[in-house]
Amino acid sequence: MASALKYICAVPLVLMIAFATWGCSDSASTLPPPPSPDQGMAPAGEVKQAIEAQLATIQSDPSNITNRAELAMIYQANAMPQTAVATWNQILSVEPTAPQHWYMLAQAQYKLGNYEDAVSAMATARDASPERSPLWWQPAFWHIEMGQAAEAEALARQSITIDPNNPGGYVACALAIMEQDRPSEARVVLEQLLAKVQHPYIRYLIGQTYQRERQPALAEPWLAQGDPRKPSFPDLWQTELKEFERGIDASLSRIDDLLEQGRNTDASARIQEAMLKWPQDVNLMHRQSEIYRRKGDIRRWLVVLKQAEKIDPENAATHLNLSLAYNQKGDSSLAMTHAMRSIDINPTMTAAHLQLGRLYILSDNLPEAATTLDKAFELGVEDPNERLQYANVLMRARRPADAEREALLVTQVSPTNPLGWCVLAESRYAQFKRDEAFKTLSDGLAVLPRNQSILMMRQKFEAFEKSQQ
Numbered sequence: 001m002a003s004a005l006k007y008i009c010a011v012p013l014v015l016m017i018a019f020a021t022w023g024c025s026d027s028a029s030t031l032p033p034p035p036s037p038d039q040g041m042a043p044a045g046e047v048k049q050a051i052e053a054q055l056a057t058i059q060s061d062p063s064n065i066t067n068r069a070e071l072a073m074i075y076q077a078n079a080m081p082q083t084a085v086a087t088w089n090q091i092l093s094v095e096p097t098a099p100q101h102w103y104m105l106a107q108a109q110y111k112l113g114n115y116e117d118a119v120s121a122m123a124t125a126r127d128a129s130p131e132r133s134p135l136w137w138q139p140a141f142w143h144i145e146m147g148q149a150a151e152a153e154a155l156a157r158q159s160i161t162i163d164p165n166n167p168g169g170y171v172a173c174a175l176a177i178m179e180q181d182r183p184s185e186a187r188v189v190l191e192q193l194l195a196k197v198q199h200p201y202i203r204y205l206i207g208q209t210y211q212r213e214r215q216p217a218l219a220e221p222w223l224a225q226g227d228p229r230k231p232s233f234p235d236l237w238q239t240e241l242k243e244f245e246r247g248i249d250a251s252l253s254r255i256d257d258l259l260e261q262g263r264n265t266d267a268s269a270r271i272q273e274a275m276l277k278w279p280q281d282v283n284l285m286h287r288q289s290e291i292y293r294r295k296g297d298i299r300r301w302l303v304v305l306k307q308a309e310k311i312d313p314e315n316a317a318t319h320l321n322l323s324l325a326y327n328q329k330g331d332s333s334l335a336m337t338h339a340m341r342s343i344d345i346n347p348t349m350t351a352a353h354l355q356l357g358r359l360y361i362l363s364d365n366l367p368e369a370a371t372t373l374d375k376a377f378e379l380g381v382e383d384p385n386e387r388l389q390y391a392n393v394l395m396r397a398r399r400p401a402d403a404e405r406e407a408l409l410v411t412q413v414s415p416t417n418p419l420g421w422c423v424l425a426e427s428r429y430a431q432f433k434r435d436e437a438f439k440t441l442s443d444g445l446a447v448l449p450r451n452q453s454i455l456m457m458r459q460k461f462e463a464f465e466k467s468q469q
Contacts, residue, residue, distance in 0.1 A: 031094060034058055034071055035086040046246035047078045065095050070244070076104060077244035081111035099128035103135065103237055115146050133163040134235040140172035149179035167193055168233030174205060183209040200227035200382035203413060221412035227382050248278055255287050264294055282308045282315055289321060293328075301325050316346035323355050327362075335359055350379045354386065361393060370397035377406075384414045391423045400430040411444075418444060418453040425457055437461065 034055065037043055043051055054071040061067060068091050076084035088105040095101070102125035109118035119139050126135040136159035143152035153176035159169035170193035177186040187209040194202050204226025210219035232238070242254065251274040258267035268291050274284055285308040292301040302325050308318045319342035327335035336359050342352040353376035360369035373390045381387065391406035407424035414420060421444030429437035438461065444454045 031062065031068075031090055033062075034068055034090060035083050037075070037080055037083050043078065043080070047074075050074050050078075050244075050246050065091060069101065072104065073241060073244040074246075076108050076111075077241050077250075078246060081108040084108040085112065097128065099125040099132075099135070100237055102128065104241070106139070107238075107241075110142060115142055118142060119146075131162060132237075133159040133166045133169055134233075134237065136162065137166065137169040137172045137233070138235070140169075140176060144172070144175055144179060149176045152176035153180070165196060166234060167197060167199075168235070171202075171205070171230070171233070174209075178205075178209065178212060181212075183212040199231065200225065201229065201231055202226075203382070204228050218412075221409040224409055225382050225384050225387060225413050248274070248281060248283075251278075252283055252287070255284075259287065259290060264291055267291065280311055282312045282318060285311075286317060286321060289325075293325070298325060298329050302329070314345055316342045316349050316352065319345065320349065320352045320355060323352075323359070327355075327359065332359065332363065336363075348379055350376050350381060353379065354381065357393070366393060366397040369393050370399060370402075384410050384417070384420075388414075388417065388420055388423065391427070392419075395423060395427050395430070400427040403427040404431070415447045418448050418451045420444075421448075421454055422457045425454075425461075429461060434461075 072087035106121035156173035207222030
């Protein structure tokens with residue numbers, strides 16, 4: 001899933017406004033030159049250029065705090081937290097009132113493992129700007145790492161009070177409560193968040209609450225459809241910091257953020273800008289082809305991917321994208337060829353197995369589809385909708401016991417999906433578990449009263465039994 005927990009805003013304007021408030025300071029003119037990168041650090045490429053340009057700007061106008069703050073952001077965004085700390089300390093010695101500066105200092109101290117200093121700096125930022133929820137939930141995570149769960153819970157709960165829709169606060173709160181051995185309370189918090197946004201990490205944490213209660217049967221469906229990797233959470237100032245990252249990886253990250261938000265025009269502009277610097281980068285070409293896919297321009301979608309294939313014929317992602325494009329074009333043979341090639345190059349690419357499984361479904365080869373999807377789910381698929389399709393394929397491939405297992409997982413995690421109840425009931429009915437099948441439909445109707453899909457499945461069973469009399 002593209003992360004539903006992420007939030008990116010229109011940064012350049014915000015940066016302009018934020019930096020404008022920092023301004024100049026008479027005291028800043030007495031500051032020594034800003035720190036250079038630590039010994040042992042050897043920034044290169046775009047990072048080196050950005051640092052050198054900013055140092056030159058500061059030399060020409062030493063009293064401008066904005067210029068020094070931008071240098072600190074460059075250091076911090078490009079993995080030089082120690083130099084960032086030194087630069088922020090210089091700035092704060094003459095301009096101690098800006099909460100964003102204290103926030104950045106806190107984050108840099110945290111990167112260095114200086115927890116107490118990080119917590120202290122964040123508290124100063126919070127005192128100056130208490131309405132910003134990240135200033136509460138960010139340090140909550142740090143307190144959890146420090147073994148101070150009660151302090152973490154208090155901070156996280158306050159962040160939820162400030163912003164009832166902030167996922168970082170809910171997750172920090174749930175983790176803090178779990179650390180205090182109250183898993184059922186943590187699950188209530190996570191279920192509140194799940195009602196606002198679907199994400200595999202939330203499902204994983206719900207599974208963890210059941211595990212801590214020693215209920216493995218209840219934990220299994222949540223863990224099977226969860227992901228232990230914690231995503232990033234909405235934090236405007238962290239987003240601003242990302243704008244100071246340099247290099248190809250930073251450019252790709254910014255483009256992905258824009259694509260995730262559906263800001264295709266902005267993403268396309270970023271891609272064109274990056275292509276001027278890295279015209280042969282296959283990963284950039286993948287993003288460029290995605291723009292054409294979204295526009296429905298199959299011809300140009302394929303043209304870009306074929307160029308990428310020429311540059312790197314052993315790139316599994318290129319072959320997967322070619323499979324998707326050829327399938328969209330209606331060329332099932334080439335779609336199949338590239339899906340198989342993607343798997344040959346990278347047998348652990350789950351998305352390639354899913355694509356090949358879909359192609360087998362389209363060609364009505366359900367046994368092969370089921371076998372291919374077996375491999376995909378063995379590698380790990382968190383999406384309940386994909387699992388439901390898998391269960392349906394297993395059913396059509398005459399593997400009702402396997403279909404029952406997968407459909408049961410779906411109903412436990414996504415009980416409001418009527419098709420999950422239908423596939424589960426049908427798989428049980430096919431195994432001559434008549435009473436269980438009808439009970440499954442009743443359970444589904446208890447969750448979804450008068451749902452037409454479930455009612456139609458019950459009528460289908462009743463009609464079949466009537467025809468057998």
